[in-house]
Amino acid sequence: MGLTKELFETDSLCPECLNLIKAKITEENDEVYMYKNCEVHGEYKTVLWRGKPRIEDWINTKNRVFIKNPLTEVVNGCPYDCGLCKEHRQTTCTALIEVTNDCNLYCKFCFASAKDKETIEPSLKDIEFYYDRILQQSGVCNVQLSGGEPTVRDDLKEIIKIGKEKGFDFIQINTNGIRIGEDEDYLKELKKAGLSSVYLQFDGTEDEIFENIRGRKLLQTKIDAINNCSKYSIGVVLVPVIIPGINDYNIGEMIKFALNYTPAVRGIHFQPVSYFGRIENKPTDNDRITLPEIMEKIESQTNGLVKMDSLKAPCCENSLCSFNGSFIYDKEKNLKPITKRNSDSCKSSNIDAAEGAVRAKKYVAGNWKISSVKKSKKLDPWESLVNELKTRTFSISAMAFQDVYNVSIERLKDCCIHVVNKEGNLIPFCIYNITNIEGKSIYRQ
Numbered sequence: 001m002g003l004t005k006e007l008f009e010t011d012s013l014c015p016e017c018l019n020l021i022k023a024k025i026t027e028e029n030d031e032v033y034m035y036k037n038c039e040v041h042g043e044y045k046t047v048l049w050r051g052k053p054r055i056e057d058w059i060n061t062k063n064r065v066f067i068k069n070p071l072t073e074v075v076n077g078c079p080y081d082c083g084l085c086k087e088h089r090q091t092t093c094t095a096l097i098e099v100t101n102d103c104n105l106y107c108k109f110c111f112a113s114a115k116d117k118e119t120i121e122p123s124l125k126d127i128e129f130y131y132d133r134i135l136q137q138s139g140v141c142n143v144q145l146s147g148g149e150p151t152v153r154d155d156l157k158e159i160i161k162i163g164k165e166k167g168f169d170f171i172q173i174n175t176n177g178i179r180i181g182e183d184e185d186y187l188k189e190l191k192k193a194g195l196s197s198v199y200l201q202f203d204g205t206e207d208e209i210f211e212n213i214r215g216r217k218l219l220q221t222k223i224d225a226i227n228n229c230s231k232y233s234i235g236v237v238l239v240p241v242i243i244p245g246i247n248d249y250n251i252g253e254m255i256k257f258a259l260n261y262t263p264a265v266r267g268i269h270f271q272p273v274s275y276f277g278r279i280e281n282k283p284t285d286n287d288r289i290t291l292p293e294i295m296e297k298i299e300s301q302t303n304g305l306v307k308m309d310s311l312k313a314p315c316c317e318n319s320l321c322s323f324n325g326s327f328i329y330d331k332e333k334n335l336k337p338i339t340k341r342n343s344d345s346c347k348s349s350n351i352d353a354a355e356g357a358v359r360a361k362k363y364v365a366g367n368w369k370i371s372s373v374k375k376s377k378k379l380d381p382w383e384s385l386v387n388e389l390k391t392r393t394f395s396i397s398a399m400a401f402q403d404v405y406n407v408s409i410e411r412l413k414d415c416c417i418h419v420v421n422k423e424g425n426l427i428p429f430c431i432y433n434i435t436n437i438e439g440k441s442i443y444r445q
Helices: 124-138 156-165 178-182 184-193 207-214 219-231 248-260 291-301 353-367 381-390 409-413 429-433
Strands: 004-013 020-028 031-038 042-050 094-098 142-146 171-175 197-201 235-239 265-272 322-329 335-337 393-399 417-420 426-428
Touching: 004 031, 004 409, 042 291, 094 124, 124 156, 124 417, 124 426, 142 156, 142 353, 156 171, 156 184, 171 178, 178 184, 178 219, 184 219, 197 219, 219 235, 235 248, 248 265, 248 291, 248 393, 265 291, 291 322, 291 393, 322 353, 353 393, 409 429, 417 429, 426 429
Parallel strands: 094 142, 094 417, 142 171, 171 197, 197 235, 235 265, 265 393
Antiparallel strands: 004 020, 020 031, 031 042, 322 335, 322 393, 417 426
């Protein structure tokens, strides 16, 4: 038996009753766990971090920024008064608007538990109200239109137009790619309306993976969607959910696939599997993969094309939420890192959270859409080089969303991805989607 070291304490939720309970974060044999105990429902232990770098070397400290114009009052305390309330410690980088709960797939893993309930689609007037509430709370930020599957709506272009008219420059759709792969005219209309980027569900380079996770073969559909986006200069970021034993062996091939479809594919954004909604059995630690494990697999499965030290902790959200790296690729698709761990100001002490939010918004908007370049024969050599480099950027990132077993209230308070609910309140993404063992949610209706 190795040594057990208590690292820090936080608040969490009971996976059964969703009541607030204390939790301890401990290190055991280079693995980090959350321990928590509900007086009614007993003890829970969940792995949070496995491998290098050590969690203590990864965590950044921040000068927090509190919400100046909260939309909700603090009555019951975090996480029961989200809106955002005055206890929240980060502004909105990405606001997510769910335009439908309908979908043209029925996946094993779905944040929204899409198609489980009667179809709900907010009206265009409702959506205009949501945009206004985002402006009231957080000002102009990046917007993601989600669902369900947003492309089941024929009026999606109108939703994008409303956002553009309100001043939102970066508007992205979160999609499985089926409709935009099959209906080129539909995608063309989205582009004309102002679509900036496609956040494309992409779980691997083999149809067997898609059949396991999504219930059908989808690889060619994804390729068709990417090719159509390329035709209309719409940036694509590939978004794989990584599930141990299902597709974690395929991480390197996904990166190589993404590079083969540049410059339309702007990057790849991994999501370690989280357990929400329609999950039949309580997950074990073997059902989980952590951020350092994904970083290690990125390096080993690309044969060192991507080094772990080119992936760094975030400046905006809590350090334990994500990692990111920016790269330039050459004609042979070799990657040269722009970022390096510990060399960036984000690893210095006392990071300013407000500045981190500004940088995060710029990172997404700058890396996930296709950059416009100057077209002129009069460009000097330096301008020509800068022009070319704009088209050769590539991002690799990951975000570990929390579920009821590993949720930390500290991380929720630092969240910068917020879902707009039907009342127009902004709810941190993880707590909006969290469900207990029986599928009950605090916020999702």
